[in-house]
Amino acid sequence: MKISFTLNNKKVSIDTEPTKRLLDVLREDFKMMEVKESCGEGECGACTVLLDDKPVTSCLLNIIHVEGKKVFTSEGLSKKFLGKLLIDCFDETNAVQCGFCFPGFLVTSYHYLKTDGEANLEKIKVALSGNICRCTGYQKIFESVMLACLRNDSTGGKS
Ligand code: FES
Ligand code: FES
The missing domain is CATH 1.10.150.120 ([2Fe-2S]-binding domain)
Structure with a gap:
């Protein structure tokens, strides 16, 4: 499935499974290794990014929910x-x-x-x-x- 969103101010698109975690898309597909995984359960905050200006734990969010939205990592x-x-x-x-x-x-x-x-x-x-x-x-x-x-x-x- 094609998912489009804005990543650190740049428009991006990716063909991927809709249930892939945002964390994995950022690390594996966009090589944004600054987004860390520790607990993988929404408890530690290591994987936090901004989604439409609000902090979210990217380990709990499937990429389908990012369609059309704005993501900022710490690097951005x-x-x-x-x-x-x-x-x-x-x-x-x-x-x-x-x-x-x-x-x-x-x-x-x-x-x-x-x-x-x-x-x-x-x-x-x-x-x-x-x-x-x-x-x-x-x-x-x-x-x-x-x-x-x-x-x-x-x-x-x-x-
Ligand atoms: S890895 Fe701990 S909250 Fe996401
Ligand atoms: S976990 Fe090492 S500085 Fe915070």
Whole structure:
């Protein structure tokens, strides 16, 4: 079945099984290895991408549901102002250890900055509660996102 959608701002089409997971399409067909698989059950957030501007776990989504929609991976978001800002803040606070969880954290944090963006620790914790990190104690990740919120505020909130 032919499925067409927008991937990181580029129109793409693929002939595939309609039940193939978006995660597998991204990794196998588009070689987007930044989209990670850990639990494969929607629990860890490693495979998170934006679908029509909302974070979704790509391990739970069949490609047929992506027809005509807009997908952004962490790689695509890293080229946008807020994505770059987040990456700088993650670097500065040394929030990244093995890095496996970070593509998912980047996508979820980007969505928080776009839709709320308040430098409020409790809100940030709730926003990132679907993402699991096995290496860090989360504190530095929260600090990074807080820093990104403060910096974004001082620019007048670009995207
Ligand atoms: S791999 Fe998709 S949520 Fe864990
Ligand atoms: S930095 Fe290793 S899982 Fe998060």
